[in-house]
Amino acid sequence: MTDAPSVLDRLHALQAGDLPTHGGRTLAYVYDSGLAEADEVGRQAVAAFASSNGLDPTAFPSMLTMENELVGFAADLLDAPPDAVGSVTSGGTESVLLAVQGARDARPDVQRPRMVVPSTIHAAFLKGAHYFGVEAVVVDVGDDYRALPAAMAAAVDEAPEDTVLVAVSAPSYAHGVVDPVAEVAAHAAARGIRCHVDACIGGWVLPYAARLGREHHPWTFAVDGVTSISVDLHKYGYTPKGASILLHRSSELRRPQYFARADWPGYTMLNSTMQSTKSGGPLAAAWAVVQTIGDTGYHDLAVQVFAGVDALVDGIGRMDGVEVMVEPDSTLIAFTTDDTCDVFTLTDEMNAAGWYVQPQLRYGDIPANVHLSLSAATAPRVPEFLTALEKGVAAAREAGPVTVDAGIADYIRALDPAALTDADFDGLLVAAGLVPADGGDGTLALPDRMADVNAMLDLASPRLREALLIAFLDRLQRPVRG
Numbered sequence: 276m277t278d279a280p281s282v283l284d285r286l287h288a289l290q291a292g293d294l295p296t297h298g299g300r301t302l303a304y305v306y307d308s309g310l311a312e313a314d315e316v317g318r319q320a321v322a323a324f325a326s327s328n329g330l331d332p333t334a335f336p337s338m339l340t341m342e343n344e345l346v347g348f349a350a351d352l353l354d355a356p357p358d359a360v361g362s363v364t365s366g367g368t369e370s371v372l373l374a375v376q377g378a379r380d381a382r383p384d385v386q387r388p389r390m391v392v393p394s395t396i397h398a399a400f401l402k403g404a405h406y407f408g409v410e411a412v413v414v415d416v417g418d419d420y421r422a423l424p425a426a427m428a429a430a431v432d433e434a435p436e437d438t439v440l441v442a443v444s445a446p447s448y449a450h451g452v453v454d455p456v457a458e459v460a461a462h463a464a465a466r467g468i469r470c471h472v473d474a475c476i477g478g479w480v481l482p483y484a485a486r487l488g489r490e491h492h493p494w495t496f497a498v499d500g501v502t503s504i505s506v507d508l509h510k511y512g513y514t515p516k517g518a519s520i521l522l523h524r525s526s527e528l529r530r531p532q533y534f535a536r537a538d539w540p541g542y543t544m545l546n547s548t549m550q551s552t553k554s555g556g557p558l559a560a561a562w563a564v565v566q567t568i569g570d571t572g573y574h575d576l577a578v579q580v581f582a583g584v585d586a587l588v589d590g591i592g593r594m595d596g597v598e599v600m601v602e603p604d605s606t607l608i609a610f611t612t613d614d615t616c617d618v619f620t621l622t623d624e625m626n627a628a629g630w631y632v633q634p635q636l637r638y639g640d641i642p643a644n645v646h647l648s649l650s651a652a653t654a655p656r657v658p659e660f661l662t663a664l665e666k667g668v669a670a671a672r673e674a675g676p677v678t679v680d681a682g683i684a685d686y687i688r689a690l691d692p693a694a695l696t697d698a699d700f701d702g703l704l705v706a707a708g709l710v711p712a713d714g715g716d717g718t719l720a721l722p723d724r725m726a727d728v729n730a731m732l733d734l735a736s737p738r739l740r741e742a743l744l745i746a747f748l749d750r751l752q753r754p755v756r757g
């Protein structure tokens with residue numbers, strides 16, 4: 276045995292290379308309430324329930340109780356009718372996958388199931404389409420990045436009898452706006468089609484925004500035709516990672532999500548979600564944090580975070596060289612830069628200054644831009660952030676644009692990812708600076724500055740980006756052997 280202190284030393288040393296999860300300077304991936312007491316309760320709950328197994332609620336009834344209480348809290352928040360039910364899942368992706376799977380399996384009569392989604396829908400739906408053999412019909416959004424109900428309706432009506440699901444966002448991840456849910460849901464309902472609202476990132480904070488008088492399209496179960504909603508606890512519930520909720524308007528709608536298998540010699544498998552053995556840690560942590568913060572606590576956190584959103588939108592609006600893409604409905608902000616300021620150099624500058632901001636590559640006519648997910652803990656730091664942003668813009672202007680050599684650009688545009696061999700990918704990854712020429716030693720050594728890599732990816736088609744990044748990930752994920 277290796278003694279615990281030396282193992283924990285190594286663990287903490289490894290963690291020191293990660294983005295900070297707390298402190299409000301990481302504006303994607305993590306959500307920080309800034310409430311030390313809630314964090315501490317969450318950590319203790321994870322530890323206490325890490326080995327408990329949600330596989331069998333009769334063996335671990337505590338987990339059933341916590342799940343039902345959490346779903347009840349969410350149902351109250353989202354205007355759910357008395358018959359609504361829900362399940363706690365491992366995250367937004369699992370909630371979304373189950374919504375797609377349930378919609379498909381509710382319609383065994385459909386040979387070629389399809390679902391209609393706006394182009395801004397989270398990629399988890401496309402993953403669901405891929406996993407479950409559902410065709411994703413992707414519809415362009417309007418100039419305000421919101422779904423276009425008439426275009427969605429027309430897409431549905433191309434094959435209404437094969438359409439098993441329509442989905443919209445509250446809000447979309449990329450631009451932070453709420454789709455016109457009522458119109459989309461009404462059209463789906465008139466044809467007997469399920470309508471899912473993906474509120475993974477906004478579901479826990481938008482209801483408080485509404486109470487504060489901030490306007491956006493209605494999207495909860497108060498809207499007729501909405502059949503299910505996904506809402507993540509591990510985003511604006513500010514709980515530790517590994518917890519989301521999928522709510523259905525009725526238990527009948529949830530039924531196809533369940534899986535039972537008695538036809539084998541072991542225990543009868545009976546699952547409400549994708550996992551079977553399921554750690555109690557994330558559920559207990561989510562329950563404990565929600566108990567600790569509570570309705571008034573979330574209200575106060577919303578006041579705080581929206582003060583931050585307003586200050587940030589205002590500050591970016593006053594700044595030269597940057598522009599907010601659309602007035603955000605929620606806590607997510609996307610902004611572009613003008614020709615004088617390279618967007619990927621700017622994100623490098625911010626990261627070097629200790630602020631993690633997320634570059635979003637160009638998509639169709641939408642230029643590359645910067646995504647910010649604001650946490651309550653970021654709100655008091657907005658003035659500091661704006662100062663850093665101003666410096667970042669100045670530095671990016673000073674550095675000038677990142678240019679991809681014209682020959683390389685033509686080469687990238689002409690590449691057909693389907694025709695590339697492993698050796699081609701090795702060459703491309705080295706050329707892009709993503710892996711060292713000698714193949715490396717298995718440790719992740721990304722360049723400090725990503726602007727050149729991002730500029731190259733930005734030129735590539737989505738298919739080529741996917742292929743390159745998969746090749747990259749494959750090369751990262753190699754076992755370290757004794």
Ligand SMILES: *Cc1c(COP(=O)(O)O)cnc(C)c1O
Pocket residue numbers: 366367368369371397399444446447448473474475476507519
């Ligand atoms: C985060 C997110 C998801 C996926 O959730 P994960 O927890 O990352 O699996 C789905 N939809 C939206 C809108 C999201 O923001």
